[in-house]
Amino acid sequence: MGGDPRRPGTGWSTVRLITGCILGLALLLLSPSSTYAEPPTPGSGYGPRPNRPNVVETNVVATTGGVTIFIGVTSTIPGTPGTPGSTEIVHVPAAPTCTAAVPNIGYNSSFAPQLSEHPGALPWVVTCDNGLFTIAWIPVGAPDVTEIVVQTLPGPPTDPHSMAQSLFGMVPLPPVGVGANPGTGLVALPSWFWVEGYGGETLYGSETLGDTTVEVEITPQRYDWSFGDGTVLSTASLGQRYPAESDIQHRYERSLTADVRLAITFGGQYRVTTIEDDGEGGVVVVVGAWEPLDPMVRSWTTPYPVRQLQSVLTAGR
Amino acid sequence: MRQMRVGMTSIGVVCAAVVLLACGAGSSTPTPAATADPTTPAATAAVPTATATPSRDALVAEVSAAYLAYWDAYADAVLHLDIRRVERFAAGAELEGIRTEIEALRADGIAARIRVEHDFDVISVTESSAVIVDEYVNNSFVVDAKTLLPENADGLGDVFKDTVLLERVDGRWVVTRGAREPAGPP
Numbered sequence: 186m187g188g189d190p191r192r193p194g195t196g197w198s199t200v201r202l203i204t205g206c207i208l209g210l211a212l213l214l215l216s217p218s219s220t221y222a223e224p225p226t227p228g229s230g231y232g233p234r235p236n237r238p239n240v241v242e243t244n245v246v247a248t249t250g251g252v253t254i255f256i257g258v259t260s261t262i263p264g265t266p267g268t269p270g271s272t273e274i275v276h277v278p279a280a281p282t283c284t285a286a287v288p289n290i291g292y293n294s295s296f297a298p299q300l301s302e303h304p305g306a307l308p309w310v311v312t313c314d315n316g317l318f319t320i321a322w323i324p325v326g327a328p329d330v331t332e333i334v335v336q337t338l339p340g341p342p343t344d345p346h347s348m349a350q351s352l353f354g355m356v357p358l359p360p361v362g363v364g365a366n367p368g369t370g371l372v373a374l375p376s377w378f379w380v381e382g383y384g385g386e387t388l389y390g391s392e393t394l395g396d397t398t399v400e401v402e403i404t405p406q407r408y409d410w411s412f413g414d415g416t417v418l419s420t421a422s423l424g425q426r427y428p429a430e431s432d433i434q435h436r437y438e439r440s441l442t443a444d445v446r447l448a449i450t451f452g453g454q455y456r457v458t459t460i461e462d463d464g465e466g467g468v469v470v471v472v473g474a475w476e477p478l479d480p481m482v483r484s485w486t487t488p489y490p491v492r493q494l495q496s497v498l499t500a501g502r
Numbered sequence: 503m504r505q506m507r508v509g510m511t512s513i514g515v516v517c518a519a520v521v522l523l524a525c526g527a528g529s530s531t532p533t534p535a536a537t538a539d540p541t542t543p544a545a546t547a548a549v550p551t552a553t554a555t556p557s558r559d560a561l562v563a564e565v566s567a568a569y570l571a572y573w574d575a576y577a578d579a580v581l582h583l584d585i586r587r588v589e590r591f592a593a594g595a596e597l598e599g600i601r602t603e604i605e606a607l608r609a610d611g612i613a614a615r616i617r618v619e620h621d622f623d624v625i626s627v628t629e630s631s632a633v634i635v636d637e638y639v640n641n642s643f644v645v646d647a648k649t650l651l652p653e654n655a656d657g658l659g660d661v662f663k664d665t666v667l668l669e670r671v672d673g674r675w676v677v678t679r680g681a682r683e684p685a686g687p688p
Binding site for chain 2 (some may be wrong): 225226227228230231232233234236237238239240243258288299308310317318319320354357481482
């Protein structure tokens with residue numbers, strides 16, 4: 186039973202287990218150092234659907250009464266929003282539940298090379314409730330699949346700071362706009378401005394890569410106004426929406442269509458949560474301290490027409 | 503099936519003959535077809551062979567067309583950073599993955615021109631779901647998000663192997679999930 190390494194049995198099982206361990210260890214040792222670089226330049230290569238779960242290895246092991254499929258994946262899992270400043274973990278991926286089934290039709294001729302790469306085995310389709318989906322090659326004549334184990338492998342080492350900085354730039358911002366009154370500015374009369382669509386709330390996001398979860402919190406630090414006539418103003422205030430009198434005001438001295446630009450400087454901080462072995466067969470969740478991120482500036486521009494009021498003299502007056 | 507996708511245009515279609523080998527319907531241990539050469543009469547005679555029914559062929563053709571339409575829509579979406587362009591062709595985890603991908607591209611001020619040459623098989627199909635394995639050559643590249651330039655660039659020519667699930671949702675075949683595996687030798 187143990188003579189043929191492709192057949193279910195104790196020897197076969199041991200070989201596959203050892204192979205799996207060696208593969209896993211090799212992945213750990215050979216992974217390149219963390220490389221979160223600048224955004225790619227136009228013209229450089231791009232891999233479609235980069236965030237699909239990456240099935241690094243699939244091992245099939247004979248067990249009592251069946252076979253067990255071990256699937257090693259690396260994937261980035263979007264986090265769910267949490268409460269800013271809380272000490273709770275925002276997102277930790279749970280182990281998925283999976284099923285396996287034999288495909289129900291034969292194979293096209295161009296699939297033959299893949300079949301020949303796995304002699305004596307057939308492709309089973311594995312589907313998991315976390316979106317994972319892959320093929321496992323099960324030896325012909327093997328008993329039913331009794332267990333499917335999905336292991337999240339470390340993947341390439343991650344630099345949490347770079348991961349957080351990247352996430353910082355990806356957190357969706359509210360639909361910010363520039364509010365102004367009057368709708369058409371008048372020369373020599375003050376125009377009132379305010380931030381539309383955003384009340385200065387803290388924004389947040391999270392992302393999980395392997396056993397590492399990074400959370401970011403984003404808060405506005407400064408509002409820089411450029412009124413389109415060479416005048417600028419920096420405030421800590423969002424201004425006040427009309428009909429209240431806004432503390433962000435500007436008086437134009439000539440007619441023009443001004444490009445009013447609002448630039449918000451956001452500050453950020455991040456925290457890293459990791460799941461680690463406790464050395465006794467269990468795991469321990471390690472929640473890191475909040476660390477600062479480099480500020481990020483986002484800007485919005487609105488055309489604002491300004492007109493000269495004309496005095497009209499009428500007869501007798 | 504081998505298909506070249508260049509942006510929204512497909513160039514050349516070379517469809518391999520769809521020769522379906524029997525899987526031993528109703529059996530939990532189907533006959534292995536690994537060593538069978540489905541193009542030779544001797545090989546097809548050596549294993550139990552089922553004649554492809556028109557309905558199954560029609561389903562395979564339907565799913566194949568939907569898969570290529572998905573790629574066109576996906577290419578359009580990541581070029582224009584507009585998730586709406588792919589919403590009729592993807593759903594669930596796949597659609598959310600594309601949404602995240604577009605957000606990441608937008609954050610970097612870039613978009614992507616998709617240039618891929620498909621070589622895929624529909625390895626499983628029912629009235630409601632289908633599985634495709636696609637080993638494709640990738641020459642896609644990054645473009646500026648505002649100018650959409652450059653229009654052409656040398657791709658890396660790397661090979662990706664994706665397994666994709668399509669499901670029929672409201673009468674339409676849509677891609678609902680996928681996974682990437684190490685590709686074989688070119």
